[in-house]
Structures are given as structure tokens and as C-alpha cells.
Amino acid sequence: MPCVRGQAVPWLAVPRHGTRRVATRLLTVAAVVSLAGCGKPANLDHQEQVAFARECTSLVERNLSGDTPPRRGSLGGENVNLDEPSSFYSILERIRGASTYNLHDPKHNADVGRQPLDNCDAKAPLLSSLLTRPGTTGASTTSTTRPRTATGN
Amino acid sequence: MTDAQQSTVKRSWLDIAVPALLVAGTAATRMPRLSDPRAFVFDEIYYAPDAAEMLRRGVEKGGVVHPPAGKWLIAIGIRLFGFTPFGWRFAALVCGCIIVLLTYIAARQFVSGRLVPAVAAGAVALDGVSFTTGRTAHLDVFLALFTTLAITLTLVALRDPTNQKRVRWCMVGSGVALGLGLAVKWSAGFLLLGVLLAFLWMRGREAATPGHGKRIFATVLTLTVLPVGVYLAAYTPWIVNFDKTYIHIVRCRNNNECSESLTERIRLFLRDQDRIRQFQQSSLQEGNSNADLSWKWINQMHPSTLFRKTCTPQLNQAPNDLADQSCAGAKPGDIVEIVTVANPIVWFAGMGAGLILAWRAVFRRDRLAFFLLAFGLYQWLPWAINPRHSYTFYIAPLIPAIALWIAAVLAKKPFKWLLPAFAVLTVVAFAFYYPIWAGKPMSPDQIRAREYWRAY
Numbered sequence: 103m104p105c106v107r108g109q110a111v112p113w114l115a116v117p118r119h120g121t122r123r124v125a126t127r128l129l130t131v132a133a134v135v136s137l138a139g140c141g142k143p144a145n146l147d148h149q150e151q152v153a154f155a156r157e158c159t160s161l162v163e164r165n166l167s168g169d170t171p172p173r174r175g176s177l178g179g180e181n182v183n184l185d186e187p188s189s190f191y192s193i194l195e196r197i198r199g200a201s202t203y204n205l206h207d208p209k210h211n212a213d214v215g216r217q218p219l220d221n222c223d224a225k226a227p228l229l230s231s232l233l234t235r236p237g238t239t240g241a242s243t244t245s246t247t248r249p250r251t252a253t254g255n
Numbered sequence: 256m257t258d259a260q261q262s263t264v265k266r267s268w269l270d271i272a273v274p275a276l277l278v279a280g281t282a283a284t285r286m287p288r289l290s291d292p293r294a295f296v297f298d299e300i301y302y303a304p305d306a307a308e309m310l311r312r313g314v315e316k317g318g319v320v321h322p323p324a325g326k327w328l329i330a331i332g333i334r335l336f337g338f339t340p341f342g343w344r345f346a347a348l349v350c351g352c353i354i355v356l357l358t359y360i361a362a363r364q365f366v367s368g369r370l371v372p373a374v375a376a377g378a379v380a381l382d383g384v385s386f387t388t389g390r391t392a393h394l395d396v397f398l399a400l401f402t403t404l405a406i407t408l409t410l411v412a413l414r415d416p417t418n419q420k421r422v423r424w425c426m427v428g429s430g431v432a433l434g435l436g437l438a439v440k441w442s443a444g445f446l447l448l449g450v451l452l453a454f455l456w457m458r459g460r461e462a463a464t465p466g467h468g469k470r471i472f473a474t475v476l477t478l479t480v481l482p483v484g485v486y487l488a489a490y491t492p493w494i495v496n497f498d499k500t501y502i503h504i505v506r507c508r509n510n511n512e513c514s515e516s517l518t519e520r521i522r523l524f525l526r527d528q529d530r531i532r533q534f535q536q537s538s539l540q541e542g543n544s545n546a547d548l549s550w551k552w553i554n555q556m557h558p559s560t561l562f563r564k565t566c567t568p569q570l571n572q573a574p575n576d577l578a579d580q581s582c583a584g585a586k587p588g589d590i591v592e593i594v595t596v597a598n599p600i601v602w603f604a605g606m607g608a609g610l611i612l613a614w615r616a617v618f619r620r621d622r623l624a625f626f627l628l629a630f631g632l633y634q635w636l637p638w639a640i641n642p643r644h645s646y647t648f649y650i651a652p653l654i655p656a657i658a659l660w661i662a663a664v665l666a667k668k669p670f671k672w673l674l675p676a677f678a679v680l681t682v683v684a685f686a687f688y689y690p691i692w693a694g695k696p697m698s699p700d701q702i703r704a705r706e707y708w709r710a711y
Contacts, residue, residue, distance in 0.1 A: 142310040142334065149338035150307055152576055153295075160294035160564075160579040168565040187572040194577060212501035214318030215304035 151200040158198040158222035159191075165224045175224030182224060198222065273369050274356050281355045281380040284685075285348055285390050288693050290340040292581035296593060296694075297561040299392045303343040306330040306392070313492045317501035319527075320534050324438035324489045325394035332392075343392040350400040351389020355380045357400075358655045361407040362662040364414045365623055374678050375662035379655050381685035382598045386692045387561065388651040391593075394439050395651035401436030402446050402652040405429040406630045406659070409453050413626060416457040426454050430477045434485025441535065442634075442649070449633035451478040453626055494520050502527060540644040549638035549645045553606065555708050558596035559646040565590055566696055585696030592702055593694040595648040599707055600684045604677055605657035608664040627663055631656035 143149070166173040166184045173184040178197045182190050203218050204210075210217065295303060305315040306329035315326060332345030358379045362372035379385050388396040405428075412425035429450050436443025451474075458471045497503055497520045507513030515523065540546040547557035566582035566589040573579075581591045609631065615624040634653050638645055665674045690697045691705045703709070 142307075143337045146307060146310065146333075146338055150304065153293075153303070153338055156577055156579050157294045157300065159573065159577040160292065160581070163570060163573075163579070164564045167567050167570065173567075184567070184569050187569040190569070191573055191577060195574065200576060212317045212504040214301070215308060215316040216300045217316075219300065 147205055148200070150205060151203045154203045154218055155195075155198060155200040157219055159194050161219065161222040162194065162198075162224040177224045178221060269369055273373055274359055277355050277359055277373060277376045277380065278352045280377075281352045281389075282348065284380065285351060285386065288695070289344055289348065289390055290580075291583070292562060292564075292579040292591070292694060293340050294562075294579035294581070296391045297393070297559075299343065302326055302329055302392050302394065303333070303338070306333055306343065307338050309492070310334060312499040313496035314500045317505075319501075320531055320538075321394055321440055322438045322486065322489060323493060324435055325397040325440070327489075328397050329392050344390060347389055347392055347396045350396050351385060354385065354389070354396070354400050354403050354655055357403045357407045358658050361403070361410050361655070361659055364407075364410040366662055366666040371662050371666045371674065374665070374674060375658040377678065378598075378601045378604075378658045378661060378681055381681050382601045382654050382658075383688055383692045384595050384597050384648060384651050385654045386685075387593060387595045388648050390693070391561065393648060395648050397439045398436055398443055399652040399655065401432045401439060402443055402634065403655040404432040405436065405446060405450050406656065408432065409450050409626075409630075412457060413453065413623075416460055422454070422457055426474060426477050427481065429454070430481035431485055433478070434482035435489070437482055437486045438489035442637075442652075445633050445637045446630065446652075447478065447482060449629045451475070452629070454478060490524065494524060497523075538643070543644055546644035546646050549635070549641060549643075549649070552635070552639075552647065552650055554711060555596050555599070555602060555647070556711055557647070558594050558708055559648055560592060560594050561648075562591065562593040562694055564592075581694060582696055586698070588698065589696035590699055590702045591694050591696045592691050594691045594706075595646070596688075596691070596708065597647075597650070597654070598681060598684050598688065600677065600680045601654070601658070601661070604661050608660040609657070611664050611670075612660055623663060627656070627659050631660060 162175065162177060162182065163184070166175050166182075171185050175182050175184075177193070180193055180197060182193050184190050198221075205218075301318075302325070305319070306326045308314070308316050309323065309326055309330045310333060315323065328346040328350065329343055332347075332349075333342045336342035336345055355376045359372045359376035362375040363369070366372055385396075385399075388399070408425040408428040412422045412429075416422060433443055433447050433450060436446070454474050454477075455471065458467075458474050461467060461470070493500065494517075497515055502523055503513075503515065506515075545559045551557050562581070564581055566585035566587065568587050570578075570582050582589070585591070609628065612621075612624040612628050615621040616628055631653055634656065635650075638649065661677070664670050665677060688705055689695065691702065697705075
């Protein structure tokens with residue numbers, strides 16, 4: 103395949119000499135990366151619980167923040183009102199805070215990974231949310247391409 | 256150029272400096288705000304917890320619809336930096352930078368000089384789809400890495416098909432890369448056929464010497480059996496840790512003594528693969544407002560919004576352990592939006608370049624144009640004829656191929672004068688659209704001004 107201007111291009115990727123040296127370096131990098139993948143971070147569980155709590159809060163906020171006041175919803179049987187932020191966040195902390203996520207409950211071992219977040223939809227069928235907001239994409243930004251339940255066989 | 260000649264080529268410091276600058280520049284544009292939002296962006300909600308679970312138990316939780324390799328890569332970032340947004344996005348950042356480097360190397364195979372390849376690589380770095388997928392823990396950036404690697408190796412081989420040794424190693428490398436691509440997402444298989452045809456074409460050019468038939472057979476084997484072997488190898492942890500998979504848990508829920516033999520594990524593995532196939536075929540996503548028919552990618556008519564939030568003053572009162580920080584520094588009423596939409600300069604220049612290459616391939620029988628087009632179209636047409644509604648971030652593997660189309664066109668005389676204009680406009684467009692790619696809060700009017708697809 104000729105070069106565009108008909109000129110040769112210096113060979114970049116694989117120098118003729120020192121191929122072994124390059125291969126050794128690549129293998130070393132691969133080994134380090136593989137080793138890095140072994141084991142798990144010491145505080146993985148706590149970090150994941152915090153991430154779930156933040157995600158849950160973020161989902162509720164995203165559900166409500168675009169509405170016109172009053173920005174109210176219902177979560178886990180409790181009423182939440184974003185316009186009263188101190189009570190809003192204290193309720194969220196209590197019912198969806200990091201400590202509420204049990205990552206090792208054997209009953210949920212076969213669940214989909216995101217399942218703990220299924221209860222983070224602040225259902226707020228108030229008048230304000232029934233109106234379409236002009237100028238928005240109308241997009242559900244919480245995905246998804248995957249089934250919500252495991253289909254074990 | 257023969258190997259003897261190559262060994263005498265004097266290397267320039269630019270051979271290192273230009274790629275290093277491209278990688279550093281890409282990282283510098285993508286690092287700021289990488290940890291924001293401190294919430295899962297779109298399907299990170301699946302992949303990050305799955306990756307954490309793989310570190311814990313060696314396998315994902317239930318409902319898996321993609322092979323494990325991409326999630327293992329995400330897991331490396333989590334292993335290094337913890338289950339933090341930076342940790343689960345780190346692998347995407349690294350792989351996104353490598354894609355830019357590979358694009359440069361790929362363009363160097365058919366364009367002399369460093370300027371045009373650097374501009375092509377820069378176009379990938381500054382494209383919106385590459386940018387957003389290179390900063391979030393989705394699988395498409397990993398798929399793009401392996402498909403771009405396969406394309407690069409095929410172009411290296413195509414540069415001198417008479418160099419048997421090089422062709423052989425590039426073929427093996429492409430086979431491994433596409434196997435890894437398949438182990439990220441099955442859609443890597445689309446390119447597999449294109450790469451196989453390119454190597455068969457190289458074999459077909461060889462003189463019919465003894466052993467020619469064997470070499471053709473070896474080519475087919477290398478690009479079919481090897482990728483499948485790599486794909487199966489990626490499932491080794493799954494087979495080994497089968498007693499922790501959701502399949503085992505569901506099967507053995509009421510039986511503590513339950514265990515599966517290796518044969519049974521393989522049978523259940525095949526059955527699970529069939530479940531994934533059925534899901535992929537039946538999941539048309541028609542009701543999904545974020546997805547649309549793939550032929551609409553052609554003008555970016557319906558991009559996928561990965562994250563959207565309206566900022567209100569109340570959000571500032573969120574305690575640290577609940578705050579996603581996406582609205583940090585925002586004014587009341589500002590909107591945070593992350594949209595996977597292409598840089599319009601790169602995308603539409605790419606479409607134009609594609610047409611020019613098609614003309615060259617048909618009327619001038621330009622082999623380079625033909626292969627470059629094939630590498631892109633093999634990753635697009637299977638989607639375009641599919642009734643399934645798709646997300647725009649699925650085009651992540653297509654962006655490097657399109658950048659190569661642009662390089663091939665801008666390197667030639669009639670269009671060479673456009674190179675500076677293309678480079679400047681790409682940078683300007685990147686700066687303008689940056690807020691909707693990086694999730695920077697802006698007023699609704701400013702956001703709307705950047706939603707160029709609304710003009711259609």
C-alpha cells in the first residue's frame with residue numbers, strides 16, 4: 103500500500119532490533135496490571151455504600167430539581183420536600199444513607215448489581231411533574247440496557 | 256521500504272515527542288472534573304458495581320448482558336484508586352488516551368510526515384463521543400481500544416504485504432485484539448470480518464508458491480479460532496468461580512450440597528451465552544427516549560443524554576456523604592448535562608471524507624480508500640440495518656476510523672489547504688461544546704445553544 107505522497111514512512115511500531123526488549127517491557131507492564139487487579143481495596147464495602155447513598159440522593163434530586171416548587175415526592179413511604187433541604191437530606195440519610203445498604207445480604211446475591219438503587223425513584227405525581235418541561239430532552243438519564251432481574255437458569 | 260532500509264532510518268526526537276504530547280494533551284483535557292458527578296453516569300450504575308463484585312467474588316452479580324473483559328478493566332481502576340468516581344473511570348481515561356495514540360500510529364502507516372496523523376489523533380481526542388466515553392465507565396471505550404488496535408495492526412501489515420513476518424505478527428495481534436474486543440462487547444465481531452478480508456486479500460496477492468493454501472488456511476484460523484479462544488479465556492474466572500455466579504445461586508438456593516462439574520459449568524456457560532444472545536436480539540429499546548435507530552447517527556439527530564440535572568440552591572445543603580457535587584459552582588437554574596454527541600466539525604468532515612474515499616475507491620480503485628472505508632462501515636452498517644434502537648455512544652469505535660478517513664483526504668493535494676482550518680475549527684468546537692461533554696453547569700439558554708441537533 104503506497105504512502106500518500108509516495109514517500110516511505112519510518113517504521114514506528116516494532117523496531118527491528120530490540121524486539122525482545124520491547125516484548126519484555128510489555129510483559130512486565132501486563133504483569134503489573136494483572137497483579138493490580140488481584141484482591142480488593144481494604145474499604146471497598148464502605149466506599150460502595152457511600153457511592154450508593156450518593157447515587158440514590160442524586161437520582162431523587164434529579165427527579166425533583168427540575169420541577170417548579172413545591173418539589174415534593176415520596177420515597178419509601180415518606181414524603182420528601184426538596185424545598186426544605188435540611189429535612190429532605192436528613193430523611194434521605196436515614197432511609198437511604200450509606201449504612202442502609204447491606205452488600206452481603208445472601209438474599210440478594212443473585213440480584214442485578216444496580217438493584218439496591220431501584221428504591222430511589224421519588225414518585226412525585228404532583229401537578230408540576232405532569233407538565234412537560236419545554237426545552238428538555240425528556241431523557242431518562244438513568245439508563246438502561248439491562249434487565250432489572252436476574253434470569254438464573 | 257525494506258527492513259534493511261528501515262534499520263538505517265534515523266529516528267527523530269519527534270517520533271517520541273509528538274505521540275507523548277498527544278497523550279498528555281488528551282489526558283489534560285479529560286482529567287479536570289473527572290470525579291464529577293460523584294454519582295453513576297448512565298450505565299456506570301451497572302458496570303461499576305459489577306466491577307467491584309468481580310474484585311470481591313471473581314464474577315458479576317446477576318442480569319449480565321455483556322462479556323467480562325471491559326468490567327475487569329474497570330476493576331483495575333477500582334483496585335488502584337478505590338470505589339470512587341476516579342477509580343471506576345480511571346481505566347476509561349487511560350484507554351481513551353491509548354486510542355488517540357493508536358490513531359496517530361495508524362495514520363502514520365499511510366501518510367508521510369507527522370502533521371496529518373497528529374491532526375487525526377487530535378480529532379479523536381477532541382471529539383465529543385470519544386471524550387465522554389473516555390471519561391465514564393462504559394464499555395464502549397474499551398471496545399474502541401481493541402477495534403482501533405486491530406485496525407492499526409492491519410494497516411501496519413497492509414503497508415508492506417510482502418513482509419511475511421510482519422504480516423504474520425500483525426495478524427496474530429489483530430486476532431488477539433478482536434478477541435479481547437469480543438470479550439468486551441459482541442459488536443467487535445462486525446470488524447472481525449473486515450480484518451479477515453484484508454488479510455485474505457494480502458494472502459491472495461502472494462504468488463502461488465507451495466504452502467500458499469496452508470497460509471490462507473492459517474489466516475482464516477488465526478482470525479476465527481484465535482479471537483474465539485481469547486473470548487473463552489476471558490471467561491476463565493467465571494468458570495472457576497461458578498459457585499459464586501447468580502446461575503449457581505439460583506439453581507442451588509434450596510440445596511447446600513449443590514455443585515456443578517466442569518462439564519455442567521460449560522453447559523451452563525453456553526446456555527447463559529444463549530440467554531445474552533436472546534436478550535440482545537429482543538431488546539429493541541423502542542420506548543427508550545435516549546436511544547434511536549442507528550441510521551440517524553449520520554447527522555447526530557438523536558444523541559444520548561447520560562446525565563442531566565437542574566441546579567437549585569437547596570442542593571448546596573447536601574451533606575458531603577450524599578452530595579454528587581455536579582452543581583458545584585452553579586448559579587440557581589443552571590443545568591448540568593452530559594451528552595454523547597460528536598464534535599460537529601469532526602463528524603461532518605468525516606462524513607464528507609467518507610464520500611470522497613468512496614469516490615476514490617470506486618472510480619480510482621484506491622485500495623487504501625477501500626480498506627479505510629471498510630474499517631468504518633463494518634462498524635456502522637450492521638447497526639444501521641438493525642431495527643434495534645441504539646445509544647449514540649455505540650459509535651465510539653467508529654470515531655478513530657472516521658479520523659483516519661479525514662487523514663487520508665486531508666493528506667492529498669486538492670484538500671490539503673483545508674488542514675489548518677479543520678484543526679482550528681475542531682479546537683474551537685471542542686471549547687464551545689466542552690460544557691455538555693464534561694457536565695459543566697450552564698444556563699438553560701447556553702445549554703440549548705449547544706444542542707446543535709435541535710436545528711434539524
